[in-house]
Amino acid sequence: MTDAAATREALGPTLVQLAKDGLPIVVVDADLGVSTTARKFRDAYPERFFSVGIAEQNMIGVSAGLAAAGKVAFCSTFGVFMPGRCFDQIRVSVAQTGLNVKMVSSHGGISVGEDGISAQSIEDLGLMCSLAGVNVIVPADVVEARQAVETAARTPGPFYIRTGRPKIPVIYDEGYRFQLGKAHLLRDGRDATIIACGIMVKRAIDAAAALAQEGIECRVLNMATLRPLDEEAIVAAARETGAIVTAEEHQINTGLAALVARVVGSKEPVPLGAVGMRDGYAESGKWDELLEKYGLTAAAIVQEVKAVLARKRSDGRK
Amino acid sequence: MVATESIDQMTATARRVRRHIIEMVTEAGSGHPGGSLSAVEIVCALYFRLLRHDPKRPDWPERDRFILSKGHATPVYYSVLAEAGYFPVEELLTFRKLNSRLQGHSKINTAPGIEMSAGSLGQGLSYSIGQCLAGRLDGKDYRVYCLLGDGECQEGQTWEALMCAPFYKLDNLVAVIDRNGVQNDWYVKETMELEPLDAKLRAFGWHVIGVDGHNFEQLIAAYEEAKTVKGKPTAIIARTVKGKGVSFMENNPEWHGKAPTKEQEQQALAEIGE
Numbered sequence: 001m002t003d004a005a006a007t008r009e010a011l012g013p014t015l016v017q018l019a020k021d022g023l024p025i026v027v028v029d030a031d032l033g034v035s036t037t038a039r040k041f042r043d044a045y046p047e048r049f050f051s052v053g054i055a056e057q058n059m060i061g062v063s064a065g066l067a068a069a070g071k072v073a074f075c076s077t078f079g080v081f082m083p084g085r086c087f088d089q090i091r092v093s094v095a096q097t098g099l100n101v102k103m104v105s106s107h108g109g110i111s112v113g114e115d116g117i118s119a120q121s122i123e124d125l126g127l128m129c130s131l132a133g134v135n136v137i138v139p140a141d142v143v144e145a146r147q148a149v150e151t152a153a154r155t156p157g158p159f160y161i162r163t164g165r166p167k168i169p170v171i172y173d174e175g176y177r178f179q180l181g182k183a184h185l186l187r188d189g190r191d192a193t194i195i196a197c198g199i200m201v202k203r204a205i206d207a208a209a210a211l212a213q214e215g216i217e218c219r220v221l222n223m224a225t226l227r228p229l230d231e232e233a234i235v236a237a238a239r240e241t242g243a244i245v246t247a248e249e250h251q252i253n254t255g256l257a258a259l260v261a262r263v264v265g266s267k268e269p270v271p272l273g274a275v276g277m278r279d280g281y282a283e284s285g286k287w288d289e290l291l292e293k294y295g296l297t298a299a300a301i302v303q304e305v306k307a308v309l310a311r312k313r314s315d316g317r318k
Numbered sequence: 319m320v321a322t323e324s325i326d327q328m329t330a331t332a333r334r335v336r337r338h339i340i341e342m343v344t345e346a347g348s349g350h351p352g353g354s355l356s357a358v359e360i361v362c363a364l365y366f367r368l369l370r371h372d373p374k375r376p377d378w379p380e381r382d383r384f385i386l387s388k389g390h391a392t393p394v395y396y397s398v399l400a401e402a403g404y405f406p407v408e409e410l411l412t413f414r415k416l417n418s419r420l421q422g423h424s425k426i427n428t429a430p431g432i433e434m435s436a437g438s439l440g441q442g443l444s445y446s447i448g449q450c451l452a453g454r455l456d457g458k459d460y461r462v463y464c465l466l467g468d469g470e471c472q473e474g475q476t477w478e479a480l481m482c483a484p485f486y487k488l489d490n491l492v493a494v495i496d497r498n499g500v501q502n503d504w505y506v507k508e509t510m511e512l513e514p515l516d517a518k519l520r521a522f523g524w525h526v527i528g529v530d531g532h533n534f535e536q537l538i539a540a541y542e543e544a545k546t547v548k549g550k551p552t553a554i555i556a557r558t559v560k561g562k563g564v565s566f567m568e569n570n571p572e573w574h575g576k577a578p579t580k581e582q583e584q585q586a587l588a589e590i591g592e
């Protein structure tokens with residue numbers, strides 16, 4: 001197993017394998033297949049790979065038509081372009097039809113890096129989670145990303161999977177089994193829960209280890225599926241640990257923080273904290289520098305956990 | 319099966335379809351009569367002469383597909399499906415009402431024969447391309463007919479798709495443009511001119527045929543010609559009259575999306591005839 005890999009690397013090879021397994025996979029591409037790795041599918045199955053050029057709206061419609069004719073239609077580009085350039089096409093031709101269209105967007109979050117804010121996708125998860133009937137997954141590493149792609153291919157209906165550009169630590173071994181709609185418990189603790197997705201999961205693990213050094217025991221949940229959301233795990237975390245911090249590479253107003261806050265607020269109110277993009281954009285820079293500058297770090301999670309713990313205690317909770 | 323009505327039979331069917339359109343929009347109190355009346359012959363010629371389809375088996379994989387991209391033209395779509403036997407004609411009067419299968423804009427599979435969700439313009443041609451690519455991949459010889467409005471041709475996605483279909487040499491695809499010259503607010507040429515539309519389509523690589531969109535002979539000839547074209551898709555520019563058959567609706571932007579009153583309904587039905 002490699003120590004580090006980009007989640008986007010999962011797409012192409014997994015699709016080739018699934019096609020070899022006999023699934024009627026087709027791929028529709030909008031000129032970013034090299035970056036998303038979807039183009040690897042073209043090498044193995046050229047007749048099942050369709051380039052539409054830089055035309056994301058058409059990409060969605062063509063994918064929907066292929067799906068309606070019995071294909072498992074994958075399409076991919078960057079997170080800023082899908083859903084950004086084709087939201088209404090996704091809404092009408094995919095979400096409202098329930099067709100077998102599997103949208104895999106790479107270059108999620110600000111860790112795109114040097115390309116700057118037009119390429120940094122910090123709104124895609126909120127947009128996609130607003131669409132009824134679309135499953136939304138943010139894999140934490142390449143192992144989970146492979147399984148997310150396979151799950152999407154084998155499960156009827158629309159999917160959105162967000163992958164990333166940088167090589168990040170691999171946290172799961174091959175024995176791991178991703179379950180759609182289920183949070184994965186990475187560490188247990190009684191003082192607070194850190195709920196993270198994507199690139200922030202490893203940072204949550206690191207934050208929990210650092211906090212443990214100070215005697216603060218955190219539960220860590222990988223909330224890889226944002227829709228359908230594992231409300232049970234969130235309510236249990238609130239009830240059993242009494243404080244929650246979310247961590248995401250996305251706008252907290254519409255992303256994981258907002259989703260968790262709705263569940264906690266309506267079912268088991270406890271102090272909440274959030275690590276993620278606040279009301280603003282990032283800039284160009286190396287991906288790890290950006291995460292540092294914009295507070296998407298283990299240290300930021302540690303700080304946020306301490307802040308909610310202070311509120312938890314002042315609330316009279318243990 | 320291929321439906322084979324004679325021109326006379328289709329003319330009678332078209333008259334019934336126009337009556338349904340008026341009656342269902344009046345009953346609903348809303349809807350889009352103008353762009354439905356303009357497309358009556360275009361759609362009737364397909365369902366009663368051209369399409370390989372079977373109303374008893376709407377999911378038949380070998381069927382030819384009709385994709386309504388101008389999704390507001392549901393009155394003509396549903397009326398033709400009912401006349402073809404996909405569901406009872408009586409059901410047409412549930413159009414746009416609560417719990418009806420006949421939604422204001424078409425939604426896939428709500429009732430038998432509804433091939434696609436539409437209503438947000440510009441999406442149908444892309445979807446048709448996907449169906450054509452799948453058909454070719456699977457070695458099936460079904461054909462796909464996509465109906466677009468002329469106003470709809472202002473959507474950017476339409477041109478993405480117009481670029482794409484010739485690139486893939488989709489000779490199993492026919493795009494029919496209902497060239498009625500009127501869009502939601504006003505006349506197309508004064509909203510955003512499309513002309514020279516035929517030259518643009520040819521430049522994009524389409525085989526282009528212009529017809530009188532209310533003339534069955536010309537429509538059928540164009541559909542048949544399209545079957546013989548190899549290596550490129552065919553676009554049929556069907557010159558039509560918006561609101562065709564009802565004097566006060568004809569070529570009048572006011573009737574793009576408005577229901578007649580009861581009195582207007584009576585006048586319209588009298589003009590259409592039995």
